[in-house]
Amino acid sequence: MTAPQTGPALPAPTLDDALGRLRSRGLRASTARRLVLESLFAAPEPVSAERVADGLDGRFPRSDLASVYRNLETFEQLGLVRHFHLVHGPGLYALTGRDREYLVCERCGAVRPVLPDALDDVREIVRGRFGLLARFNHHPLVGLCEDCAPAARDKEE
């Protein structure tokens, strides 16, 4: 298992910028990598590796899924990309510089992205009490949304 290197989160504003970052580290700006990056720049929302491999549902040529995973990991190590997990489904990838934290309903799956500072006071409580620096950008804060809480309460007590 490779050490979990998150990499410095230095967003690349343009595709050429990102390719330049690759080259400057001695990595190669291959067609396959360009394709993945194009998809990420084109996607308004975080996307799964599979959607990237599908060329964003056909908007770009297909690429190999295994290579997409490898390349997304490379980009993540360079700080170009971040990925996170919602409760269900595949991991989602997005360019850095668009970072959010996520709240998810474990019952209906509803996702709510929030700006990181919206949870700073929570972070402060958890850090003070348990010495843990809480982060909700890679794994979300999970709970029950207003629609689901009543139904769940009935079943539980």
Added chain:
Amino acid sequence: MTAPQTGPALPAPTLDDALGRLRSRGLRASTARRLVLESLFAAPEPVSAERVADGLDGRFPRSDLASVYRNLETFEQLGLVRHFHLVHGPGLYALTGRDREYLVCERCGAVRPVLPDALDDVREIVRGRFGLLARFNHHPLVGLCEDCAPAARDKEE
């Protein structure tokens, strides 16, 4: 997909109690089910389905993994069992009445179980601000522990 029924969380203090609960719902107290319950009563810590199938690493006779999953789900619907996910690895199962919430370090995997009321003020903030009833018993509160926070900060900024 079956509707996510959590079931009323009524702990069964003894094995016979749990078997009785099965019978009272018209379900059968089979040998396989007895075996799973024995493992859960014998385990001091939450256990994976695989460890249960292995008879708690040989302390009990083996059982079929698929049946173990089926039975754990049945028990969960009866409110006898709860399961939760840490960041890595399989889901973990434990008898109800031992409920905890979990804090996990996303970098080193360190797990810290806490009593549910230790996070009540966090719950209150999140509910007030986002209308989400936060729960950290099924999916943990994830962050960086004191050992890992400095290393991660270096790589990220």
Added chain:
DNA sequence: TTCGATGCAAATAGTTTGCATTCTA
């Protein structure tokens, strides 16, 4: 004597790895 439950095998989702081939620097 019924259904409910079992055990085996096979399928599933998401992701990773091995390896011969291809392409970039």
Added chain:
DNA sequence: TAGAATGCAAACTATTTGCATCGAA
């Protein structure tokens, strides 16, 4: 042209499902 990256297949982890058989009530 050397070594990085690709593409395909195969492995992998955790879990679920189909189905013929078995067994508890």
